Amino acid sequence: MMTLIRRELLDNLMTFRFAVAVFIIFLLVVANTAVLIKDHERRLAGHKTEVQKSRNYMSEGKTYSVIELHVDRPPNPLSIFNTGLDKRLGNEIWVYYGHIPTLWDAEKHSSQNPFMNILSSIDIVFIFQGVLSLLALIFAYDTLAGEYERGTLRLVLTHSVSRGHILLAKYISAMVCLLVPTLMSLILALILLTTSPSFSLSMQDFLRIGGIMVASIAYLSVFYLIGMLISSMTRRTSTALMLSMFVWGFLVLVYPNMIVAVIQPSNPPEERKASAHNHIKQIWEAFERERKHYLTTDTHLEGDPYGNLPWRDGYNFEHFQDKVSVLQYYYHAGAEIDGFREARESQVLHVQDYHRFLVPLIIDAAEHTWRVRKPVLEELFVLPATIDKIWLRLSPTGIYDIATQALAGTDLNGIQDFFTAVQQYRQSVIDYYYDKKVFASREWFSFDKAAVDWRTLPQFSFQRSDISINVKRALPDLFLLLMINIVLFIGIFLVFVRREV
Amino acid sequence: MWHIAKRELYDNLNSLRFALTTVLLLALMLTNAIVHLREHPKRVQKYNDAVTGYENRLASYANESLYLLAQQGPGDLHKKPSPLHFCAEGGDAFLSGTVNAGDPFMYSADMTGVWKLSYPAVTPNLENVRPDAIKLDWGFIIGYVLSLVALLFTFDAISGERERGTLRLMLANSIPRHTVLIGKFLGALISVSIPFTLSVLINLLVISTDSDLHLNAEAWERLGIIFCIALLYMSLFLALGLLVSTRVRQSAVSLVILLLVWVTLVVFMPNTLASMTGEFSPSMLSGEFWKRYRQLHQELDEKYEDRVWSDNSDIKTLTARSEYFSLHVVLDERLNEDRLNLQINQFRHARSIIRVSPVAIVQHLLESFAGTGFERHLQFIENTQRYARHFREFVVDTDRKDPKSRHLIGIREGMAEKPVSPASVPKFEDTLSLSKDFNTRAMELLLLTLFVMVLLSGAYLAFVRVEV
Numbered sequence: 001m002m003t004l005i006r007r008e009l010l011d012n013l014m015t016f017r018f019a020v021a022v023f024i025i026f027l028l029v030v031a032n033t034a035v036l037i038k039d040h041e042r043r044l045a046g047h048k049t050e051v052q053k054s055r056n057y058m059s060e061g062k063t064y065s066v067i068e069l070h071v072d073r074p075p076n077p078l079s080i081f082n083t084g085l086d087k088r089l090g091n092e093i094w095v096y097y098g099h100i101p102t103l104w105d106a107e108k109h110s111s112q113n114p115f116m117n118i119l120s121s122i123d124i125v126f127i128f129q130g131v132l133s134l135l136a137l138i139f140a141y142d143t144l145a146g147e148y149e150r151g152t153l154r155l156v157l158t159h160s161v162s163r164g165h166i167l168l169a170k171y172i173s174a175m176v177c178l179l180v181p182t183l184m185s186l187i188l189a190l191i192l193l194t195t196s197p198s199f200s201l202s203m204q205d206f207l208r209i210g211g212i213m214v215a216s217i218a219y220l221s222v223f224y225l226i227g228m229l230i231s232s233m234t235r236r237t238s239t240a241l242m243l244s245m246f247v248w249g250f251l252v253l254v255y256p257n258m259i260v261a262v263i264q265p266s267n268p269p270e271e272r273k274a275s276a277h278n279h280i281k282q283i284w285e286a287f288e289r290e291r292k293h294y295l296t297t298d299t300h301l302e303g304d305p306y307g308n309l310p311w312r313d314g315y316n317f318e319h320f321q322d323k324v325s326v327l328q329y330y331y332h333a334g335a336e337i338d339g340f341r342e343a344r345e346s347q348v349l350h351v352q353d354y355h356r357f358l359v360p361l362i363i364d365a366a367e368h369t370w371r372v373r374k375p376v377l378e379e380l381f382v383l384p385a386t387i388d389k390i391w392l393r394l395s396p397t398g399i400y401d402i403a404t405q406a407l408a409g410t411d412l413n414g415i416q417d418f419f420t421a422v423q424q425y426r427q428s429v430i431d432y433y434y435d436k437k438v439f440a441s442r443e444w445f446s447f448d449k450a451a452v453d454w455r456t457l458p459q460f461s462f463q464r465s466d467i468s469i470n471v472k473r474a475l476p477d478l479f480l481l482l483m484i485n486i487v488l489f490i491g492i493f494l495v496f497v498r499r500e501v
Numbered sequence: 502m503w504h505i506a507k508r509e510l511y512d513n514l515n516s517l518r519f520a521l522t523t524v525l526l527l528a529l530m531l532t533n534a535i536v537h538l539r540e541h542p543k544r545v546q547k548y549n550d551a552v553t554g555y556e557n558r559l560a561s562y563a564n565e566s567l568y569l570l571a572q573q574g575p576g577d578l579h580k581k582p583s584p585l586h587f588c589a590e591g592g593d594a595f596l597s598g599t600v601n602a603g604d605p606f607m608y609s610a611d612m613t614g615v616w617k618l619s620y621p622a623v624t625p626n627l628e629n630v631r632p633d634a635i636k637l638d639w640g641f642i643i644g645y646v647l648s649l650v651a652l653l654f655t656f657d658a659i660s661g662e663r664e665r666g667t668l669r670l671m672l673a674n675s676i677p678r679h680t681v682l683i684g685k686f687l688g689a690l691i692s693v694s695i696p697f698t699l700s701v702l703i704n705l706l707v708i709s710t711d712s713d714l715h716l717n718a719e720a721w722e723r724l725g726i727i728f729c730i731a732l733l734y735m736s737l738f739l740a741l742g743l744l745v746s747t748r749v750r751q752s753a754v755s756l757v758i759l760l761l762v763w764v765t766l767v768v769f770m771p772n773t774l775a776s777m778t779g780e781f782s783p784s785m786l787s788g789e790f791w792k793r794y795r796q797l798h799q800e801l802d803e804k805y806e807d808r809v810w811s812d813n814s815d816i817k818t819l820t821a822r823s824e825y826f827s828l829h830v831v832l833d834e835r836l837n838e839d840r841l842n843l844q845i846n847q848f849r850h851a852r853s854i855i856r857v858s859p860v861a862i863v864q865h866l867l868e869s870f871a872g873t874g875f876e877r878h879l880q881f882i883e884n885t886q887r888y889a890r891h892f893r894e895f896v897v898d899t900d901r902k903d904p905k906s907r908h909l910i911g912i913r914e915g916m917a918e919k920p921v922s923p924a925s926v927p928k929f930e931d932t933l934s935l936s937k938d939f940n941t942r943a944m945e946l947l948l949l950t951l952f953v954m955v956l957l958s959g960a961y962l963a964f965v966r967v968e969v
Binding site: 016017027031039085088104108117119120131239246257264325389 | 517518521525528529532535536539592595596597626627628629630631633635636645646649657661753754756757758760761764765768769771772775777788847848851855875
């Protein structure tokens with residue numbers, strides 16, 4: 001057994017293709033890591049300026065009703081390994097008590113040139129997807145067919161070695177050969193990452209990277225086994241090579257792109273969207289009726305909360321935000337009023353009463369809207385993505401991509417984690433408001449007595465999900481990769497055992 | 502020479518790779534056609550709806566008064582979808598389909614500015630959480646699949662014959678070496694062209710069965726050019742295959758080299774270079790934009806503050822107001838244009854750098870001949886700007902014809918009260934012209950030809966000097 005492995009290993013190591021493999025992987029990984037680190041630094045700088053800017057916005061607001069709480073999604077450092085959706089989706093979101101923020105309300109902070117998005121982005125997993133699979137096939141196509149052609153296979157089998165051992169020896173030695181450049185390039189990439197000052201990778205991040213390595217090895221092995229299967233089934237190396245190349249082209253290049261183009265959601269989304277939009281609109285119309293009713297019943301207000309307030313300076317606004325494409329519908333109002341001309345405190349108290357009544361009503365309507373909106377958003381946007389992923393799993397490339405995205409936390413779940421944190425933040429802000437009875441306070445709409453001290457507001461913080469959650473998300477796909485490995489190996493064994501030499 | 506080409510062709514026609522290529526290309530082209538038939542009517546419908554939308558909008562305002570027409574304008578202007586969208590998607594998902602000209606600026610409840618153009622800074626496609634994929638257009642099929650196939654057809658052209666010993670046999674006859682090489686090249690060219698042409702024809706057949714999508718003569722002309730570009734691009738990879746095949750003794754090694762060159766050249770180089778270009782010539786950041794915006798407005802406000810906001814409406818105030826509004830629009834549009842130009846320049850820069858990779862060249866060429874993508878977007882923006890000028894001239898001219906008007910554009914008291922005939926209002930029409938495309942693209946075509954020439958002559962030189 002060991003002699004077999006040693007022989008195969010030496011055979012593989014001395015070849016020209018091994019040298020080329022090492023060179024190409026090194027070149028691509030190192031060059032791209034350097035570029036990706038620069039890109040990440042740029043994104044991080046953009047994020048920092050945005051955070052600074054949102055602080056400024058916050059401090060500009062002088063009353064609670066006009067404070068703008070902006071939250072910016074930090075770039076995920078592991079997006080270097082698999083960008084996923086991290087770069088493409090919105091990263092700036094506005095937290096408002098009257099609307100439940102989701103991924104689809106987020107916008108992209110405009111520190112970047114929008115045209116540059118046309119150019120596709122690259123990551124280390126993308127390199128591995130293309131190059132590792134290609135290399136694995138190049139190493140595998142002649143393992144059995146080549147020996148058969150040269151006649152050495154017959155020679156080996158005349159010794160008392162079982163066929164299973166031969167297969168295992170070939171597999172192990174080729175995998176070792178392939179793993180050397182893969183792991184070395186990954187380690188080089190890691191060295192580059194750790195020397196860059198903008199990356200602060202935690203222990204968990206290293207574990208995640210370890211997970212990505214495991215997935216890469218499993219992926220590599222799948223393609224090596226595919227190549228071996230083809231090699232065991234064909235009599236000539238040239239046929240094996242041709243078949244391997246077309247299989248590669250189909251599995252890596254064509255299928256993942258084709259399937260996303262072909263699949264389309266079956267139900268007509270526009271109708272579903274329209275009916276949900278109507279429903280949400282009704283909720284807010286009911287809210288508006290109640291608001292109008294309150295305004296007319298309170299004789300001091302006479303239809304306009306600020307109308308009877310004699311004020312010197314400032315502004316107030318109210319409007320309904322309506323964006324059908326993502327079912328965004330909410331009532332937005334605020335006021336920032338400075339000093340009243342004459343102290344008509346009783347009138348001010350009435351306005352305070354109005355807000356005490358109104359704001360909980362807005363929050364209620366927002367919750368109600370959310371109950372309608374959530375399932376529709378899931379159906380409109382998440383469901384097609386899930387279906388796509390199911391189909392993508394038919395290609396090992398797709399499985400590998402999905403697994404590493406889940407590990408890096410750049411998949412949809414990882415991004416949604418951030419928005420769940422934003423929703424929790426909104427809830428904590430509302431709780432704070434309730435706690436301090438902010439709605440009923442004078443500072444809600446006016447700053448003549450005291451401006452709001454925004455430093456006492458709860459601060460937003462976001463921690464990427466725990467590694468155990470990431471692993472849990474990636475585990476099914478990792479198992480799928482392993483299973484494909486086992487099935488392929490059994491297949492090769494069966495084919496090879498029955499084969500006449 | 503023809504004899505060699507014929508022999509090559511017969512050899513290839515019977516081979517496994519020919520069969521696999523035919524199946525692969527047919528499947529891809531059929532998928533492309535089906536997806537196009539499914540998606541294109543939606544795009545056309547959307548555009549038509551938008552056109553009727555702003556025609557109605559213009560008509561309704563024109564029936565009110567010239568003032569409202571000038572103030573509200575035609576609204577958002579939409580990009581016309583290209584009938585050849587299936588040839589090159591051209592990143593249309595990331596390009597804005599409109600130039601925004603939303604509601605005019607409200608100074609106060611009774612004072613509203615005039616219509617102006619602004620260019621959306623946001624990236625569309627933020628809602629889509631489906632996995633990323635390269636669009637399955639001709640650009641992909643030609644750029645990635647066809648180039649790979651071309652390499653698979655030529656990697657053993659010379660080295661395979663040498664391995665089998667037939668090369669020596671052939672050269673023992675009185676055939677000059679360049680004839681052998683050209684014969685091999687032509688044979689491979691024809692044998693790859695057969696499945697490609699077949700799949701293209703079936704693709705076009707499926708697409709032209711749909712009566713909604715009529716391709717006019719010009720579209721067919723463009724398709725012809727695209728087909729020629731595809732052949733040129735294919736010859737580039739055939740020549741590369743021949744070059745490596747002559748230099749290397751074993752065909753397996755030749756294929757390994759070719760595949761790795763292909764992966765680097767086609768898959769990685771455009772992406773990596775593109776990520777690098779973000780460093781150069783950065784565009785105007787939003788912070789800087791708003792700083793300049795505020796500065797300009799402050800200057801303008803200071804200049805006009807005391808004259809515009811008085812309550813009396815004598816001729817002096819009105820003139821100042823009209824001037825203020827139009828200057829406001831001019832400054833805004835200029836600032837927006839400045840930012841847009843910086844962004845365009847940065848992106849142009851990036852595109853010229855990734856042109857090192859032939860796949861980028863061929864995709865740019867396909868985009869421009871299919872009337873999609875970035876250059877088309879620029880044309881669309883230019884069209885909207887021309888239309889905006891035209892529209893404003895129309896407003897001024899119509900106003901001038903009315904003797905009762907005070908000829909102060911942009912304010913109610915200063916403009917003609919009479920309604921305008923909706924038919925006379927200029928309509929926005931988005932056009933694209935081939936001649937212009939060709940001029941901008943001639944350079945890339947030449948570059949591609951140059952690559953082919955260099956590789957072919959390289960292969961020739963290598964083959965002449967090689968020992969058999």
